[in-house]
Amino acid sequence: MAEQEVIKHSKKLLKIWKTKENSFFEKVKEFFTEIIVIVFAVSITIWLHNWNAHRHEQMQVKTFLQGLKNDIRVDIEETKDILKSYKMYDTLYSYLSSLNRAKTPNKDSLKLMLPLINSNHFLRPHKSRFTGFLSAGKIMSIENDSLAFEILNYYEEVIPTLQTSESAWLSVHSKLNAYLSDNVSDYGNDMAKWEALTTPKAKYLTKILIPWPQLLERYQAIIDSGEAIIKKIDTYIE
Secondary structure (H helix, E strand, O other): OHHHHHHHHHHHHHHHHHOOOOOHHHHHHHHHHHHHHHHHHHHHHHHHHHHHHHHHHHHHHHHHHHHHHHHHHHHHHHHHHHHHHHHHHHHHHHHHHOOEOOEOOOHHHHHHHHHHHHOOOOOOOOOHHHHHHHHOOOHHHOOOHHHHHHHHHHHHHHHHHHHHHHHHHHHHHHHHHHHHHHHOOOOOOHHHHHHHHOOHHHHHHHHHOOOOHHHHHHHHHHHHHHHHHHHHHHHHOO
């Protein structure tokens, strides 16, 4: 509508100078009146365009944040499960590191613990939605700076920091399994594994695999940071 008004009054401007019915001063007066109308119409057009663009942008932000909240919620639940696993690893590797070649272990306890050596857990963060939104240059469309910062911090600081600790733990875990594979000829024999696990190298590896506080703290940081973001998202999209 505003565009049509601009065209209409632009045509009228041309007619003002062509008409012979009005005096020069009347033409000037009409001319400036039409200019004012055109400026107003253009301003309205720009305002409507910007308002519509902003509205569309915020609809995209809302859709993104609703999806992101679900992604982070899944990360949190997976992290809680992983922390439960690490409690088991604490028991497992504390037990294995305490094995003594001079003292025959309880066979039932050994049989229960040994299969757990093959297991490991790590977080697979759901970050494709965030990566896509960030790559499109839309992350700063979130009009709450604190929320935008916390989201960036979660994906670019909290998660990578955890993955550094995870990689260290998984590397040692891989070394232990490789060591056992190389040094136990009868892998189905629990006592043969026990003997291998009581060597200095194996005891060193099993001791390192007892989950260290920093690793557990970094998993907890995923939960704490994620829950804080979800609360802010809920407030933002209300």
